[in-house]
Amino acid sequence: MMKAVETDLLVIGGGATGAGVAWDAASRGLQVVLADRGDLATGTTGRFHGLLHSGARYAVKDPRSARECAAENRILRAVAADCIEDTGGLFVSTPADDAAYADGFVAACQQAGVAATEVPVTEVLRAEPHLCPGITRAFAVPDATIDAWKTVWACARAAAAHGAAILPYQEVVRLMVEGDAVCGAVLRHARSGEEITVRARYVVNAAGAWAGRVARLAGCDVAVVAGKGVMVAMNHRLVNAVVNRCAMPGDGDILVPVRTVSVIGTTDARVEDPDRVQASADEVRAMLAAGESFIPGFTQHRALRVWAGVRPLFAATSPTSAETRDLSRGHTVIDHAAREGVGRFITIAGGKFTTFRLMAEETVDAVCADLGVRAECRTAAETLPDSEERHYYWIGARQAQAEARPVDDPLVCECELVSRQDLLVAAARRPGLDLDDLRRALRLGMGPCQGGFCMARATGLLHEAGHLDRAAANAALRDFVEERWRGIQALAWGDQLRQMRLDAWILLGVLDLEHLPE
Template sequence: MPTLETEVLVVGGGSTGAGVARDAAMRGFATILVERGDLATGTTGRFHGLLHSGGRYAVKDPVAARECVVENPILRRTAADCIEDTGGLFVSTRWDDPGFGDDFLRGCQATGIPVEEVPVAEVLRREPRLDQGITRAFAVPDANLDPWKLVSACTRSATEYGARILPYHRVLGLEVSDDKVVGARVHNEVAGDELEIRAELVINAAGAWAGQIANLAGCVVTVLPGKGIMIAMNHRLVNTVINRCKPPSDGDIIVPIRTVSVIGTTDVRVADPDELEVTPGEIDEMLDEGEKLVPGFREARALRVWAGARPLYTPDDVTDTRDVSRTHTVLDHAKRDGVEGFITITGGKTTTFRLMAEHAVDTACEKLGVNRRCRTHEEPLPGSEEERFYWLGARVRAQEPVPNSEEIICECELITRRQLTEAIARGRPAGLDDVRRRVRLAMGPCQGGFCIYRATGILHEFEHLDHQAANSALLDFLQERWKGVQPILHGDQLRQARLDDWIFQGLLAVEHLPE
């Protein structure tokens, strides 16, 4: 079995793992990251994209709020290219207790969240779709954060500092010798072979899956996956992050991110983070709550629905996942379970991913007996050096002044042939779904109806695929898109689905492609 040697092995390719790998590499550790699928496909790639101001935690979870207060400006500085500075509002609707506004204000002031009450008339001018019956509004520095860009920038930086990033490498087992984790046996999911990675320290950053990884070393870590569903609406119904000014509850936020607005979310304790069912009741609830913030929400076009699993670590028995603090925990299994060479970092949220990484690598330094300073709060991520926020219009602007000069493959998200082939080349072998995350392929209104066949052709040509591989790339991607569309099919999206169906079943007969 081929063997790799490293100092630090990071398990998990979400924002936490990518952040840990970058931090460790920047502090001079030889680092390898393994992820069972593509990067940012677990919880990170399945959240609504909010860069927290801390406002959501101001009243109920001041520890988490304070972390956000510190991290928000750091990320604005170091990850500007992944952030669009939309600003955020907490609004009291006619369904919310107006008294909560005072608690909220006090909570923000106590935790240091920059907050300002804004006259309702001004808010309605800025966001004319909001329900005219809102009674109070507070501005906070919420923003949106593109998870795929973030993880991609972190891993790029990690690579520049010498780390190896291995997506599609599933951990089969941890090697434990004399109560010390000495490495891992991993399976290359693409090539099909196995690999041994020997490491001085294994950092378990598997998020909602951290309990499963800890188990492999005989440690019990209780991570309660808290399922949250989200629905992406076809366009920006609001241009500011809109929160309900009330205690955290289902469907209390709309995040405008890239070309869509995302409503979220729920919080349901589930047994398995890989089994996240979306029920019609949950969808209805989201749309109803959306209607309270933006009248007409139900008639607006819903693109797709998905669910993510929050990693909620709790040392005690807690039944309501909303009662678990959103802060994070570093577990040194030597102290906790008598297992050396093994750390788990869990809990937390994408907004504090950098801080989580810092704490995890601080512990790693301690354990490896070195003292190396963290620099991730100072050094901008690749692409963010100029500290310029992402701008929604960037892709349209890039096409000006003569947009037809280049072939556009994905019309909804404005992806050119060149951008697509670059995305394919960025990490190979890449499936269409990986390319989707890199450039937002097929994430717009037609959900791939017009670009999937084009993209398949380009992938086929670029990677010299045989017909079987090309056909299954097409079918897999269609299946993946359908999964998120099918539960919310109504109105405009249903009409789109019919047209897409005529294209793929009628014109292209995809069900009868040769095997």
């Protein structure tokens, strides 16, 4: 007999949008189940550069998005402060940029309600010693950086506090349709294969770049285009503020200092299958070369890791061109009852991380209207867990914590300063998790050595504490290392190559990772 759950709202997709919808709906009093085929924030959300837009980047080209970002930036700073670092942002005119663009940029920012203030170049160069000394103008904007994993889990925890059930690793295998309405879904656990039925009065498809696939399960057609964006994380912060080139948005023109790294992004190219996205060596080279235009010597710095994410771009009709940058970054709430006669089913398509809360608000407004529930959105005023004090995160936080730690709680991950206690507490909090979940929760193995030093320690500790049996510990270690190495293969030169050699000696030479017992 299959296990069955009943709920008001089933949200499919545990990225920022889905978690936001779950938080919003649960805080309005709906019973919510949130399901994702993997861990939360592992699709587009977990693979973006970490920029909390001020709106300035869209001001010239997409004023509506700019206005939305400006408003959401202010709200998220208030409700999700713990996830945000107030780095500030800069738009700089490099010698290669059209100086006249800056005037139009300032006017557009003003129009869109984005605060952009011109700053003397000498002052900017003092604060950002790596920046190209030839820049002609600079503008300060309220860009910031935001930790995607932390934000999504904060939303999920807020939703859970309002009674929501959070179900990671539950893939939708079937949408249940009765008459002309969707009434739930059958979910299958990614590891155990066990299936459960969720009967829901309403279903929201928040699967982002995968929304077309989910919609098809109900016979609906959503033309989401997956736009691939390649990002490269540099080994440390080359800038203190988010730095954008003051020019029409292009490839590799933004550098985001997020946590301990700085991420250069990005590209934009259409891909057919959002599950098969790889960054090519050419794309990496092009990205690093682009960095030279505003950070001289950029290619000489150590690139730590490369990855690609997929933007869920929504177009009424599928564009034929491979160029997707011109598609709007806006979002659309698609009511399938009006569109295809499939009731109680909404897809939230398009959008971007910065506006996830607004997207959720609009989506839940539509759900409530349809269900006849009268409840106001509360997410613009309800602070997320750990953000109650409204203190921004700061880069030195972990170092300060490490200082205060007792000597009998040694570091497991030296690069990201994760201690044994951190690891064991996180593992106990989420039974059944794997190392990759711990990575996202703790940033374990995400620093310069990419797991070379910490992974064997972590698996050993988890085995000792009874979280992983011998076979699972060995498999977890192998899988993790393989996944980490996938992200640095395209960077196998210079410092990172030296690092890979040392890691290989440790893991393959000393620990004989390739011949661990099954």
